Amino acid sequence: MLGKTYDSQVCSIARSLELVGERWSLLIIRDALFAGVTRFGDFQHNLGIATNVLASRLDAFVASGVMTRDDDAQYLLTEKGRALAVALIALTEWGDEWASPIEPPILYRHTACGDGAVHARTVCDECGPVPPAEVAVRIGPGMPAEYLAARRGGTRAG
Incomplete structure (x- = not known):
């Protein structure tokens, strides 16, 4: 979708961008998730996206x-696809904070209780909510051994 692959990147963010990293992709998912859009013509009308681009994105979503x-x-x-809601809520909150000169135009609410605010947060299994500045990365179980070996050897594999 991006016109560039990230095969050398050992990173779930890069793999995610391969599926949803194009601007129209996230807007299509947004409309499907939060506006209940399901029809090609409705996506096209709501977004003003070119039909060939929309068809390509929808085909890629079905294929993946x-x-x-x-x-x-x-x-x-x-x-x-529905699991992307958390990422979109996080992007919305970031945009409200850092990219919008006005109050939030959209508020996420919990339907089961009626009106509780819904937020994306960084949460520690032991301590609960934590500020992003206190989040660090560690090598996970999915890190390929050859990537680690290449890094120890002084070469950069990704």
Whole structure:
């Protein structure tokens, strides 16, 4: 989707960008998640996106399992697609804080209780909420051994 692959990147952010890193992609997911849009024509009308670009993005979402297409030609989010809600809420909150000169135009609310505010937060399993400045990275179990060996040897693999 991006016109560039990140094969040399050992990073889940880079892998995620391969699926949803293009601007229209996140807006399509936003409309499907929060506005209930399911039809090609409605996505096109709401976003003003070129039909060829929209078709390409929707096809890629279906191919990657982010969406399915049913017999009524509706594009429906899968569990994988719905899980992007947290990322979109986090981007919304960041945009409200750092990219918007006005008050938040959208507020996320919990439907089960009626009106509780919903937020994306960094949370420690032991301590609860933590500020982003206190978050560090560590090598995880999915880090390829050859990547670590290349880094120890003084060469950079990614």
